[in-house]
Amino acid sequence: MTSNLINRKIFTLLKVQYSNMLEYRVEIALWAISGIIPFFMLNIWTNNNLNESINISDVMLSRYFLCAFFVRQFSVVWVVFSFEEDSLMGKVSPYLIQPLNPFFRYFAQHVAEQITRFPFALIIGFFFFIFNPESIWIPNLGILLLSIVSTFLSFLIQFLIQSIIACLCFWTEKASSIERLLFIPTLFLSGLLAPVVSFPAFVKSWIYLTPFPYLIDFPANLLSGNETNISGGLSMQILWIFLLFPLFKKIWSEGTKKYTAMGS
C-alpha cells in the first residue's frame, strides 16, 4: 500500500515535471550545447599529441571525452539555484506543508530534464561520430548497464552535495556562492577537462579518496572501455552516498527548524 503510494507520487511528479520541461526544449538544447567543453579539450589533446605521454591512443582518448560529455549531461545538478530562488521568493513555505520532502520535487525535475535532454545529447554524439568516424564503438550490454548505474550514482552524489549546500540557504540566504566554490574542484579534478590518469603523481596519490574522480572520470572510463577498477569505483560511489545522505537528513531537519519564511 505505502509502496504503491510512493510509486504513484513519484510517477506523478515525474510526469508533471517532464511536461513542464518539454515546454523549454530550446533552452534544454542550449544547455546540452553548453556542455561541449570536453570536445574542445579533446581537440587540444590530440592536436598537440599530448596523449603520447599517458599511453592512451587517440581513439581511446576521443571515446573518453565523448563519454565524459555524456556522463556530464546526465549528472549535472542545479538544485542550489532552484532552491535559493524558491527560498528567497517564499515558495518553500507551501512545499513544507505538503507531506513530501520538497527535494523529491527537485529530484523529479532533474530526472525529467535528463529525459528531455537525451535526444539532444544523442544528436551531439551523432555529430561527434561524423567528425570522428574512427572512434565509433559499441559497448557491451553489461558495461553499458554498469555505466548507466555509475552515472546515476554520480548524479546522486552531486545531488546530495548540492542539496546539503542548498540547505545552507536556511542560514546564509545566498548559498550559490558556496556552490560556485565547490564547482572549481569539480571542474578541474573530476576528469571533465583531462582524464585523471594524466594527473601528476602527487595529485593521484590522494584524489581517489575524494568524491571528484567518481563524478565523471570513473563512469566515463567505464563506458569508453578504458582501463578502470570497476568494483572499487562503484563501491567508492556507494560509500560516498552513504556518507552524504545522513548529513543531508541532519542538515535538513536542523534547517527546517531554523526556517523563517521569506516574504511573509
Next chain:
Amino acid sequence: MNLRKYLKVYKKFLHTSLASELEYKTNILVDLTTAILSLVGSIFLLSIFFQNNGNIGGWEFEQALIIQGIYTILNGITNTWFNPNLTEIVKHIREGTLDFVLLKPIDSQFFISLKKINPSGFLEIMLGFFLLLFCMRINQINLNLSFLTLSLITISCSICILYSLWFFISTTTIWFVKTWNAIEVLRSFLYIGRFPLNSFSFSLRIFFSVFIPIAFITTIPSEVFLGFSQLWKIMLEVIVASVFLITSRKFWLFALKFYSSASS
C-alpha cells in the same frame, strides 16, 4: 550626451551597488576564495598539458601563462561588470521593469550595462595583473612605452568584444524572454580563451576567430605582450572591436522597437 552628468550618475551607481553588495560579507569572502582556486586550477590544468611536452601550438609554458593572466583579468572584468548587469536585463524584461529604465532621462544602454557592480571580481583582476607581472619577469620582458600602449589598446579591444558578445545575447531576451542558457553557451565557449589559439585544430581556429572571436581576445594581447605580434593582427582586432561595439548598439536600439512591456 553630457559626460559630466554621466560620470556623476556612475558615481552614484558605484556607491549604491557597493553598499548593497557589501551586505553579504561572507559571500564576498567565498567569491574571493573561488577566484584564487579557479586560477590555481587553470594553472594546474596547463601544467598537465606541459607535463611531457615542450610546447602546445608553439607556446611554451611561461608564454602560455601570459594568456592565463589576461584571461583572468578579462574574467574578473566579466564578473565585476558584465555578469551582474547583463543577467539583470532578463529580469527587467520578465518583470516589465525595463519600462522604468526607458523612462529615465539617461541612455538606457548605459544604465543597463553599468548599474551594478560585483566587488569580488576585483581580486580576480588583481590576481591577473600579478600573474602578468610575474610572467614579465620570467619571460624577461622590458617595459617600454610603445609596448605598453599597444597592449593597453588590444586589451581594451578585447574588453569591448567581450562586452558586445554578452550584451548581444542579453538583448535577444527581448524576443526569447529567457536566455540564461544562451549565456551558459557563451560562457563555455569563453573557456577556450584560456588556451592559445594555435593549439586547436585548423577548423576550430577558424570557428573561434571568424564566427565567435573568442580565442582572439586573449591570444592577440598575449602576442603583443611577448613582442611578436604583427601589426595587421592588432589592426584587425581594433576593427573587429569597433564593428562589434557599433553593431551591439544598433542591435539594442533595434530590439527596443520590439519591446512590449510585460503585464500591460
